[in-house]
Amino acid sequence: MRNCPKWTTHDLVTHLTTLLSSTVAAITDRPAEPLAAVDWPDTLGRWDGQRLAVREALRLPADTPTRPPSPGTWLLTVGDWTRRLAHETAIHRLDAESALAEPPSTRFGDAFAVDGIEEFLTCFVPRRVADRDGVVRLEAGERTWTVVLRSDEAPEPAEDGVPDLTIAGSPDDVYRALWGRPHAARVVGQVSLLEPLAAP
Numbered sequence: 001m002r003n004c005p006k007w008t009t010h011d012l013v014t015h016l017t018t019l020l021s022s023t024v025a026a027i028t029d030r031p032a033e034p035l036a037a038v039d040w041p042d043t044l045g046r047w048d049g050q051r052l053a054v055r056e057a058l059r060l061p062a063d064t065p066t067r068p069p070s071p072g073t074w075l076l077t078v079g080d081w082t083r084r085l086a087h088e089t090a091i092h093r094l095d096a097e098s099a100l101a102e103p104p105s106t107r108f109g110d111a112f113a114v115d116g117i118e119e120f121l122t123c124f125v126p127r128r129v130a131d132r133d134g135v136v137r138l139e140a141g142e143r144t145w146t147v148v149l150r151s152d153e154a155p156e157p158a159e160d161g162v163p164d165l166t167i168a169g170s171p172d173d174v175y176r177a178l179w180g181r182p183h184a185a186r187v188v189g190q191v192s193l194l195e196p197l198a199a200p
Contacts, residue, residue: 002182013044090116109172131151132193139167166189
């Protein structure tokens with residue numbers, strides 16, 4: 001896959017199946033199913049099985065609390081998991097499409113992309129520890145976010161600040177840029193400041 005050169009499509013499907021299994025486990029408070037698929041029929045069978053399982057799990061009310069992803073981490077609701085899966089699947093859709101000889105020109109709507117940017121900033125960024133100082137500004141359509149980086153601290157949102165790095169463009173392109181996928185956003189300033197924010 002062009003987007004993820006170290007991954008095969010099999011790796012991608014296995015990763016998503018593992019995420020679905022973990023989601024079901026968190027919502028139902030049961031152990032995640034072990035995934036040891038090797039061949040494609042087994043891999044796709046497990047993928048289909050977990051897709052059905054997660055659809056059932058997500059039928060619970062959105063405000064239903066779930067088990068934390070790991071001990072000592074933040075609490076998530078069923079609604080949070082729904083949002084997490086939506087964006088994880090969207091980004092990996094781009095990865096799967098990048099394996100095609102002629103990838104389709106997939107674009108995400110503004111509202112979805114803006115929500116993806118906010119989900120990234122609230123879900124992933126607080127779990128990072130910066131190794132440098134700087135101010136990052138994101139400009140996606142009419143929305144703007146500012147993130148302050150301080151060495152040895154978790155990045156924090158800010159109301160304003162003189163940016164050392166600005167990423168500007170359509171919500172779709174800024175969304176992709178945050179996730180390290182090909183994009184057409186304008187990137188001006190210290191590009192290295194993206195590293196402390198990098199997606200896992």
